[in-house]
Amino acid sequence: MFFIKNSGERMSTKPGAERNLKQQSLREADAPHSLVVRFDAADALHLDSGGRLTPLTLAYQTYGVLNAQKSNAVLICHALTGDQHVANANPITGKAGWWENMAGPGRPIDTNIYFVICSNVIGGCMGSTGPASSNPATGKSFGLDLPVLTIRDMVRAQARLIDYLGIERLFCVAGGSMGGMQVLQWAATYPERVYCALPIATAPKHSSQNIAFHEVGRQSIMADPDWRGGRYLDEDVAPSKGLAVARMAAHITYLSDEALQRKFGRNMQSGAERSFSFDAEFQVENYLRYQGASFVDRFDANSYLYVTRACDYFDLAGEYGGSLAAAFAGTKTRFCVVSFSTDWLYPTSASRAIVHALNAAGASVSFVEIESDKGHDAFLLDEPDFMGTTRGFLEAAARSSGIISNPTTQSTKS
Amino acid sequence: MFFIKNSGERMSTKPGAERNLKQQSLREADAPHSLVVRFDAADALHLDSGGRLTPLTLAYQTYGVLNAQKSNAVLICHALTGDQHVANANPITGKAGWWENMAGPGRPIDTNIYFVICSNVIGGCMGSTGPASSNPATGKSFGLDLPVLTIRDMVRAQARLIDYLGIERLFCVAGGSMGGMQVLQWAATYPERVYCALPIATAPKHSSQNIAFHEVGRQSIMADPDWRGGRYLDEDVAPSKGLAVARMAAHITYLSDEALQRKFGRNMQSGAERSFSFDAEFQVENYLRYQGASFVDRFDANSYLYVTRACDYFDLAGEYGGSLAAAFAGTKTRFCVVSFSTDWLYPTSASRAIVHALNAAGASVSFVEIESDKGHDAFLLDEPDFMGTTRGFLEAAARSSGIISNPTTQSTKS
Numbered sequence: 165m166f167f168i169k170n171s172g173e174r175m176s177t178k179p180g181a182e183r184n185l186k187q188q189s190l191r192e193a194d195a196p197h198s199l200v201v202r203f204d205a206a207d208a209l210h211l212d213s214g215g216r217l218t219p220l221t222l223a224y225q226t227y228g229v230l231n232a233q234k235s236n237a238v239l240i241c242h243a244l245t246g247d248q249h250v251a252n253a254n255p256i257t258g259k260a261g262w263w264e265n266m267a268g269p270g271r272p273i274d275t276n277i278y279f280v281i282c283s284n285v286i287g288g289c290m291g292s293t294g295p296a297s298s299n300p301a302t303g304k305s306f307g308l309d310l311p312v313l314t315i316r317d318m319v320r321a322q323a324r325l326i327d328y329l330g331i332e333r334l335f336c337v338a339g340g341s342m343g344g345m346q347v348l349q350w351a352a353t354y355p356e357r358v359y360c361a362l363p364i365a366t367a368p369k370h371s372s373q374n375i376a377f378h379e380v381g382r383q384s385i386m387a388d389p390d391w392r393g394g395r396y397l398d399e400d401v402a403p404s405k406g407l408a409v410a411r412m413a414a415h416i417t418y419l420s421d422e423a424l425q426r427k428f429g430r431n432m433q434s435g436a437e438r439s440f441s442f443d444a445e446f447q448v449e450n451y452l453r454y455q456g457a458s459f460v461d462r463f464d465a466n467s468y469l470y471v472t473r474a475c476d477y478f479d480l481a482g483e484y485g486g487s488l489a490a491a492f493a494g495t496k497t498r499f500c501v502v503s504f505s506t507d508w509l510y511p512t513s514a515s516r517a518i519v520h521a522l523n524a525a526g527a528s529v530s531f532v533e534i535e536s537d538k539g540h541d542a543f544l545l546d547e548p549d550f551m552g553t554t555r556g557f558l559e560a561a562a563r564s565s566g567i568i569s570n571p572t573t574q575s576t577k578s
Numbered sequence: 579m580f581f582i583k584n585s586g587e588r589m590s591t592k593p594g595a596e597r598n599l600k601q602q603s604l605r606e607a608d609a610p611h612s613l614v615v616r617f618d619a620a621d622a623l624h625l626d627s628g629g630r631l632t633p634l635t636l637a638y639q640t641y642g643v644l645n646a647q648k649s650n651a652v653l654i655c656h657a658l659t660g661d662q663h664v665a666n667a668n669p670i671t672g673k674a675g676w677w678e679n680m681a682g683p684g685r686p687i688d689t690n691i692y693f694v695i696c697s698n699v700i701g702g703c704m705g706s707t708g709p710a711s712s713n714p715a716t717g718k719s720f721g722l723d724l725p726v727l728t729i730r731d732m733v734r735a736q737a738r739l740i741d742y743l744g745i746e747r748l749f750c751v752a753g754g755s756m757g758g759m760q761v762l763q764w765a766a767t768y769p770e771r772v773y774c775a776l777p778i779a780t781a782p783k784h785s786s787q788n789i790a791f792h793e794v795g796r797q798s799i800m801a802d803p804d805w806r807g808g809r810y811l812d813e814d815v816a817p818s819k820g821l822a823v824a825r826m827a828a829h830i831t832y833l834s835d836e837a838l839q840r841k842f843g844r845n846m847q848s849g850a851e852r853s854f855s856f857d858a859e860f861q862v863e864n865y866l867r868y869q870g871a872s873f874v875d876r877f878d879a880n881s882y883l884y885v886t887r888a889c890d891y892f893d894l895a896g897e898y899g900g901s902l903a904a905a906f907a908g909t910k911t912r913f914c915v916v917s918f919s920t921d922w923l924y925p926t927s928a929s930r931a932i933v934h935a936l937n938a939a940g941a942s943v944s945f946v947e948i949e950s951d952k953g954h955d956a957f958l959l960d961e962p963d964f965m966g967t968t969r970g971f972l973e974a975a976a977r978s979s980g981i982i983s984n985p986t987t988q989s990t991k992s
Contacts, residue, residue: 212852212854213852213854215854308856311854312854312855312856369844370844371835371838371839371844372835372838372839372841372842372843372844372860372862373830373833373835373838373839375844375860375862375863376826376830376838376862376863376866377827377830379826379858379860379862379863379866379867380823380826380827380830380866382856383822383823383826383866383867383870384798384823386856387802387819387820387822387823388801389803405801406801408797408801409794409797409798409801409823412790412793412794412797413791413794413827416787416790416791416794419787421785421786421787424785424786424787424790425785425786425787427786428786429786430783430784430785430786430789430893438626438627438891440626440627440629440725440726441726442722442726442796442800442883442887444793446786446789446793446890448786448789448790448793449789449790449793452790452793452794452797453793453797456797469856473856476860477852479844508922
């Protein structure tokens with residue numbers, strides 16, 4: 165697999181094969197295996213907090229070809245712990261891109277038709293400015309010196325990238341979970357720049373329960389003595405245990421009760437006999453421990469604090485006097501809102517609230533609740549109805565926008 | 579408030595007023611403010627693990643008067659982190675007993691009629707043998723040397739207490755959550771000793787999701803460096819941060835999404851302005867942190883491992899060849915199964931599984947789903963329909979069993 169480095173140099177890697185994953189992860193924050201654009205102090209990003217983010221670095225991947233009219237760009241927004249590696253092997257884990265089933269040649273987000281862009285969110289740890297990035301002012305990582313960020317800050321940063329790429333209007337902005345929040349924010353903040361929008365398995369604001377689960381994760385990280393007040397990178401340690409527990413708790417919320425029951429039930433690791441110990445005896449325990457342990461190899465603990473906080477702050481109506489419909493007033497963007505029937509993290513009721521607001525704003529909106537027993541995670545998995553919905557929505561919009569021509573009417577003999 | 583100490587001495591305390599709560603909590607494990615019965619090695623408790631528990635110490639409270647026929651005893655089984663202090667001020671926290679709204683004079687479990695007993699579960703930390711208890715063989719606390727326990731072990735220990743009190747048959751066994759599991763186990767293991775049974779907000783087995791949440795809690799505790807492999811009491815430290823995070827995660831599961839939304843929503847601690855920090859800014863964060871911090875003052879971390887593990891092992895059908903109905907075959911016990919509509923920890927579907935099995939076994943069973951937005955915690959709160967159901971069920975059973983006489987038929991002139 166070839167990646168374009170920020171130096172422009174092309175290099176071949178065997179991701180995750182030999183080097184220490186953690187070191188690789190750290191290096192990824194400053195020298196990612198991605199395209200990079202850096203805005204210097206004159207172009208600092210003004211933040212919702214009143215602070216400024218500088219230097220603003222954005223690491224991104226693209227797939228497909230931007231057409232001459234620059235009218236076929238699809239911006240994919242990634243979820244909480246996702247990254248820009250939508251459809252290529254992840255440079256840290258070596259695993260397939262997180263949405264390869266959705267984006268690629270012939271896929272629902274068809275890179276033979278669309279030019280797909282995905283950038284690491286600011287606050288992340290895969291090359292865009294985040295707490296693990298080097299602060300030029302100190303020569304050390306930002307840590308908690310990085311200002312606290314919002315979803316709108318993330319979207320404003322993405323808009324810089326889209327400007328830089330010379331794209332006036334995005335054909336589509338699509339994403340699930342925290343990515344879906346960014347989609348909604350894009351449509352509200354830059355309505356004229358979004359032809360169609362695909363917010364998936366998301367919510368117009370973070371609920372009390374959502375905040376509560378995130379707070380458990382943050383407390384778990386900050387309770388780890390190796391967090392060192394957020395300065396662990398300077399001291400060559402990492403709050404891995406706290407981060408792993410945070411991931412375990414979060415992971416439960418990504419799966420439905422039904423999915424856990426189907427996948428693991430009460431199955432034991434070895435046969436039916438209880439060991440009468442505190443080892444990982446049930447398969448679900450082993451699974452969770454694995455999820456926690458593998459996560460710490462690829463994700464920065466402080467980044468986890470920043471991205472969870474950004475979600476917690478998300479309340480789109482709050483930016484518009486408490487009216488979600490006002491956020492979309494006069495919009496010409498076409499929306500397709502998708503939820504999954506067993507998603508209890510961002511349940512269908514949250515998607516319905518989005519749809520009601522869009523209807524009240526007179527927007528063009530389709531709404532699909534996909535029947536699935538897989539919970540929130542369904543948006544990352546092979547769900548034929550979901551993939552069909554995405555393909556159909558994009559194709560129809562692509563025809564109406566002129567990206568692809570209408571099929572030639574053919575007479576058939578019956 | 580007066581408590582009967584194990585020495586028989588009556589002492590007056592102002593619980594939690596002056597002494598260090600943690601020290602008090604530790605002392606409670608060996609010298610509780612409760613009645614105590616101790617069985618020595620000759621009477622060791624044989625455990626499901628194959629091990630033996632000795633000495634077996636049981637700390638318990640009683641309320642009301644045992645009648646001459648010894649036919650009016652109600653055994654209340656407490657939940658995961660509950661204790662025997664049902665209806666008196668808790669000796670550690672000084673707060674009201676955990677079920678004072680339910681048990682007491684004139685209350686649904688009316689101590690003017692019934693003799694109420696509640697013992698601390700084995701594995702607990704309020705005076706019954708648990709990991710914080712002194713091991714006579716070493717002079718130190720048991721820690722993880724205590725064998726891993728099951729719900730059936732807890733119930734067998736309670737049966738010892740009931741024997742000791744000279745009670746052949748309990749009028750009722752009642753309890754919610756883990757207490758409800760004990761109720762089911764009592765009815766299955768000692769059917770002839772339970773006249774009626776009230777399993778509340780519980781399940782016939784722990785689900786994969788239930789196990790997953792418990793595992794997060796255990797991992798959080800064991801990840802705390804002050805856990806010291808379970809020997810923290812010897813080293814005069816405590817894994818308080820890990821235990822607090824465990825409690826925070828668990829606490830979310832006790833409340834419904836609706837209850838969190840109603841109580842806290844997205845309300846900020848101070849006004850509407852965001853502080854752009856990682857402080858407890860949302861009220862729900864502050865609430866959770868308080869829940870975590872106050873819990874560690876009253877509960878032993880190793881006990882948390884033991885009681886969660888006992889729940890995880892609970893699978894009543896598993897003891898009867900996979901048939902839950904077989905667990906209740908031929909039972910004459912009258913059951914009233916209660917669930918709460920927004921309880922997602924032990925949802926109504928789990929109660930229905932119990933009811934179906936009881937029906938299949940030909941048992942006498944009533945089933946009530948209480949409409950409540952309070953989630954699992956509803957069984958501890960003032961829920962008029964729930965309290966009415968309990969009162970009515972017990973009164974009817976008390977009449978049919980002869981504890982109370984049928985009301986004199988009075989002719990009224992209309």
